Amino acid sequence: METIDTKQDKSTPRVYMNAEENQFLIEGRSYMENPQVFYEPILVWMREFLAVNQKESVLELKIDYLNTSSTKMIMDLLDLWEKYFLEGKKLSIKWYFDRANDFGMETGEEYKEDYTLPFHLVEKEK
Amino acid sequence: MSTEESASLFYQEEELLSKTKKLIELSEHKENPLLKDLQEITSGYNSLLRQTKKLVKMSDSSQKKLNDTIHKLEETTKLLKEEQERAEELLLNILPVKIAEELKSNGYVSPVYYDSVSILFTDFKNFTSTARYLKPQQLVKKLDLAYQEFDEVCITHSVEKLKTIGDAYMCVAGLPNRNKTHPIDICLVAIKFQKVVSSIKDILKREFNEDFWDIRIGIHSGSVISGVIGKSKFSFDIWGDAVNVAARLESGCIENKINVSHTTYEFAKDFFDFEYRGKFEAKNRGSMDMYFLNRIKPELSEREIKPNQKFLDMYEEFKHEVDQ
Numbered sequence: 191m192e193t194i195d196t197k198q199d200k201s202t203p204r205v206y207m208n209a210e211e212n213q214f215l216i217e218g219r220s221y222m223e224n225p226q227v228f229y230e231p232i233l234v235w236m237r238e239f240l241a242v243n244q245k246e247s248v249l250e251l252k253i254d255y256l257n258t259s260s261t262k263m264i265m266d267l268l269d270l271w272e273k274y275f276l277e278g279k280k281l282s283i284k285w286y287f288d289r290a291n292d293f294g295m296e297t298g299e300e301y302k303e304d305y306t307l308p309f310h311l312v313e314k315e316k
Numbered sequence: 317m318s319t320e321e322s323a324s325l326f327y328q329e330e331e332l333l334s335k336t337k338k339l340i341e342l343s344e345h346k347e348n349p350l351l352k353d354l355q356e357i358t359s360g361y362n363s364l365l366r367q368t369k370k371l372v373k374m375s376d377s378s379q380k381k382l383n384d385t386i387h388k389l390e391e392t393t394k395l396l397k398e399e400q401e402r403a404e405e406l407l408l409n410i411l412p413v414k415i416a417e418e419l420k421s422n423g424y425v426s427p428v429y430y431d432s433v434s435i436l437f438t439d440f441k442n443f444t445s446t447a448r449y450l451k452p453q454q455l456v457k458k459l460d461l462a463y464q465e466f467d468e469v470c471i472t473h474s475v476e477k478l479k480t481i482g483d484a485y486m487c488v489a490g491l492p493n494r495n496k497t498h499p500i501d502i503c504l505v506a507i508k509f510q511k512v513v514s515s516i517k518d519i520l521k522r523e524f525n526e527d528f529w530d531i532r533i534g535i536h537s538g539s540v541i542s543g544v545i546g547k548s549k550f551s552f553d554i555w556g557d558a559v560n561v562a563a564r565l566e567s568g569c570i571e572n573k574i575n576v577s578h579t580t581y582e583f584a585k586d587f588f589d590f591e592y593r594g595k596f597e598a599k600n601r602g603s604m605d606m607y608f609l610n611r612i613k614p615e616l617s618e619r620e621i622k623p624n625q626k627f628l629d630m631y632e633e634f635k636h637e638v639d640q
Binding site: 257258261262265269292293296297300304 | 363366367370371373374375377378381
């Protein structure tokens, strides 16, 4: 599968999805004008990957800020991981937060409430 | 919006979902493909409702945070504005408004040449000798009695106080805003200074049996260069030969009199009574005529020191005449 590697800017997070290395990362802030256009290819990629993946995989989220539409797109992504986890795949989430940023921490806690797959809240190293 | 409110917000949707689930459960046609479709739709609807509720909750929480941040920002902006106003007020206390504005917008003040301004120096006779036996606090308090009043007089006549050095007080008329009436303005200020000192003297003698110093005032009109010197504790000052002449007129004055140069006299002679004193030697200038400024002309004043309507009319006319 082709690797996704996008550059981070002030309103777009860095997305790194590499099936070969088994690395899946979203990092930064997400408040672009049209999150659907941005996240849809990632969801398509993820659907294809999860359908065939047999390894134990971790989705790393290092998100400082999400606007409402991006929150929905991340929710769709997490729903997808939850779906395959419920089907028996070894999947988990690592949500990184900075203690100085209330938003990051609370958003992680909110997401965690809704899923049964292992969802780890990890404090970022300073 | 609280969680409870979100819950009630989706009450109808919850009810619809629960009724549909019950209908499927109670249905006798379990194998009907239509019922299977309904089951799938219900499951999708359930998931959609869960996402929507969560989104509303998270979005409301973000919005609350955003509003709190805006509120904090507004408070900070308010405090910042107050601080800025305080700093500006301080700046205006030490620099003339026009100069302070220039300093704020450019970070520096360019020297400006003025071809005609009027400079006034005062000093108290025997100040240095009495300073020896007065306590420093008493000395400053006494000096401040006069200086506070002098400052008020300067403000009234749009005259710029420049500085005090010990018992010497220096002010200038005709800058930073140029005007033609500066010799008249400065003479009015000098007469009021004289009055201030004589009132303080009377009160101190009557109430506390204390003496106050005699004042000497020197005035000259001429060209100067103004500017701001220093990087901190800014000081707005003027330089030029005219400043030295005014200082020389003050030191050559006798107590409780106002010593004026010929230049100032020429500008102001129609408004005030002067008395020719003779000549004095000014550094680099040779001998110059000097005059005592005695009072506003009787026909132009009320109670000696207050200009009457005729004075004010002439003053307006003077402004106009010189402008032509």
